[in-house]
Amino acid sequence: MTRARVVSLVAVSALLPRLLAAQAGTTTVRSGVYFESYSFGTGLAFNRISEFTIPISITQRIGDRLAIDLGTAFARASVSEAVGGGTVTHSGFVDTDLRATFSVVPGKVVLNLVGTIPTGATAVPDTTIPLFGATATDLLGFTTPSFGSGGGVSAGFASAFKMGTNWAVGTGVSYRYGASYVPVKNGSEMSPGGEIRGRLGLEGPFGGGKYFRGALVITKTAASDLGAGETSTVGTRVLGYAAVSMPLGRSSLSLYGWEMRRMQAAGGTVPMPRGNVLALGARLDRPLNPKTTLSPQLEFRHELTGATTKMVLLGYLLRAGTDVRYRLSDRAAGVVQAQLAFGKLHDGLTTVSLFGPRLGLFIEWVK
Numbered sequence: 001m002t003r004a005r006v007v008s009l010v011a012v013s014a015l016l017p018r019l020l021a022a023q024a025g026t027t028t029v030r031s032g033v034y035f036e037s038y039s040f041g042t043g044l045a046f047n048r049i050s051e052f053t054i055p056i057s058i059t060q061r062i063g064d065r066l067a068i069d070l071g072t073a074f075a076r077a078s079v080s081e082a083v084g085g086g087t088v089t090h091s092g093f094v095d096t097d098l099r100a101t102f103s104v105v106p107g108k109v110v111l112n113l114v115g116t117i118p119t120g121a122t123a124v125p126d127t128t129i130p131l132f133g134a135t136a137t138d139l140l141g142f143t144t145p146s147f148g149s150g151g152g153v154s155a156g157f158a159s160a161f162k163m164g165t166n167w168a169v170g171t172g173v174s175y176r177y178g179a180s181y182v183p184v185k186n187g188s189e190m191s192p193g194g195e196i197r198g199r200l201g202l203e204g205p206f207g208g209g210k211y212f213r214g215a216l217v218i219t220k221t222a223a224s225d226l227g228a229g230e231t232s233t234v235g236t237r238v239l240g241y242a243a244v245s246m247p248l249g250r251s252s253l254s255l256y257g258w259e260m261r262r263m264q265a266a267g268g269t270v271p272m273p274r275g276n277v278l279a280l281g282a283r284l285d286r287p288l289n290p291k292t293t294l295s296p297q298l299e300f301r302h303e304l305t306g307a308t309t310k311m312v313l314l315g316y317l318l319r320a321g322t323d324v325r326y327r328l329s330d331r332a333a334g335v336v337q338a339q340l341a342f343g344k345l346h347d348g349l350t351t352v353s354l355f356g357p358r359l360g361l362f363i364e365w366v367k
Contacts, residue, residue, distance in 0.1 A: 028059040032335075032362030034143045040345060041352035048080040049134050053143045055362075065103040072096040072119065075144040079131045088131045094147050095120040109159045112174065120148025123185045138260065138277045139303040139315050139345075140354075150181025152192070158199070167204030170215075173197070188227025193234075195221045210246040217241075223268050233268030237261065251286040273307040295323040297339075317343035317354065328363075335362045 037050040057071040076091035096117040104111050124132070124147075135142045156174025163169050178192030201215040217239040223231045243256035257280045265271035281299035288294055299319045304311040321339025328334055337360035345354050 025063070026061050027367045028364065029367075030057045030059075030362065030364045031055060032360060034358075034360045036142060036356065036358040038140060038341070038354050038356035040354050042082070043350040043352045044345070044347060045082055045130065046079045046134065047082045049077070049131075049140075051075065051077040051135060051142050051144055055143075065106065067101045069099040069101070070096065071099075073144065075147065077131055077135055077142075077144065077147075079134055088128055090121065090124065090128050090131055090147060092121055092147070093119050094144060095149055095151065104157075107160070109157060112154075112156050112158065114154045114176075116149065116151045116153070118149060118151035118179070118181065122148050122150065123182045123187075124148075126184050126187075129184070137303070137314070138275075139301055139317055141301065149192070150179035150190075152176060152178035154195075156197075163202075163204070167202065170199070170201035170203075172199040172201075188230075190227060191225040193222030193224045195219060208246065210244055212242070212244050214242040215240070226270060230270055231268045232270040232272065233265040234272045235263035235265040235274060238263070248284070251284055254283045254285070256281050256283075271307070273305050274311055276304040276311060278302045291327040293325045295325065297321060297323070301343075313346045315343060315345040315354070317341050319358070321358070331367065332363065332365045334364070335360070337361070 032055060034053040034055065035051070037048065039048045040046065053073050053075045055071070055073040057069065059070075060068045062068065073094050074092070075094055076089070078087055078089040080087050096119045098115045098117065100113045102111045102113075103109070132146065134140075136145050138145075154174055154176035156172060158170065158172035160168050160170045174197050176195040176197075178194075180189050180191040182189050197217065197219045199215060199217050201213070203211070203213040205211050217237075219237040219239075221234045221237075223233045226232055237260060239258065239260045241256070241258040243254060245252055245254040247253075257278075259279075260275070260277045262272065262275040264274050279299060279301045281297065283295055283297040285293055285295045297320070300316070301319070302316045303314040305314045306312050319339050319341040321337065324336045326334050326336075337358070339358040340356075341358065342353070342355045345352055
């Protein structure tokens with residue numbers, strides 16, 4: 001799965017918990033609108049970044065073993081320049097993912113095939129490079145981190161095994177091939193390196209109604225050919241995730257954290273700098289009535305980066321807000337989201353403040 005994929009099926013499903021039970025042969029449609037914007041203090045080349053996204057996804061179950069997913073989005077992003085007052089913008093569809101999930105051994109082994117159709121942006125003007133770089137940072141966590149690629153295919157297996165009476169272990173491996181494309185107008189053709197990814201997960205209940213989920217993901221990417229004799233290397237990436245949910249009166253409290261480390265890249269004429277992103281969060285799901293659930297949440301993010309053994313602070317961010325989930329009917333559910341973020345961004349010797357809202361409205365409909 002490439003970073004060109006925006007609000008994925010997983011992300012949308014996280015905002016819309018399974019209020020509607022999926023049955024064989026059902027069709028599920030998800031869509032909505034998402035707006036986020038950040039303003040920055042004096043000292044950077046830009047003073048505001050904004051993004052508007054309309055995600056679209058369709059899931060079709062065929063029988064008891066096969067599910068087909070189609071996901072894409074329309075996005076518009078803009079950067080306001082601090083000097084001269086100009087604005088750099090980009091709008092259009094992003095790449096489209098078509099996924100087939102087949103249960104080879106029901107409940108134990110699943111085969112995933114994903115084709116990424118290059119419906120997004122390629123050969124963009126070089127003036128938009130600052131915009132694409134700004135939206136790609138994990139610290140800000142934009143809904144659409146990138147806008148296009150040459151497409152590609154990936155395939156993999158996932159399996160699950162019982163451990164004891166109530167716990168389960170999950171494993172998975174996948175490989176992705178990315179097609180060549182020209183990222184910048186009048187530039188050289190780029191050939192992305194192949195990517196292999198391994199996953200190991202653990203989940204199960206423990207004392208007092210608590211439930212634990214954890215995962216470790218390791219990704220290794222081959223060098224990308226940038227053309228004109230240049231290559232780019234990305235160090236091995238390691239992602240660890242853990243979450244605990246527990247009852248709290250009539251409510252349910254979830255605590256989670258994840259950390260992504262990008263190791264030192266070896267070789268290549270354009271090596272990717274090391275990186276470390278840490279996120280810690282909490283979410284409270286409180287039913288207000290049989291149809292409505294209020295979910296206040298809080299998340300802290302912190303990112304380091306550096307080309308040498310010593311990394312420096314890129315910035316930190318604290319985001320607070322709430323979701324309101326409402327069952328519209330037996331077939332439809334909706335989520336209204338409102339969040340506010342503030343923090344600091346570091347660029348060389350300059351440290352500036354950042355502040356901005358994230359607003360969303362999503363609908364899920366099952367037939």
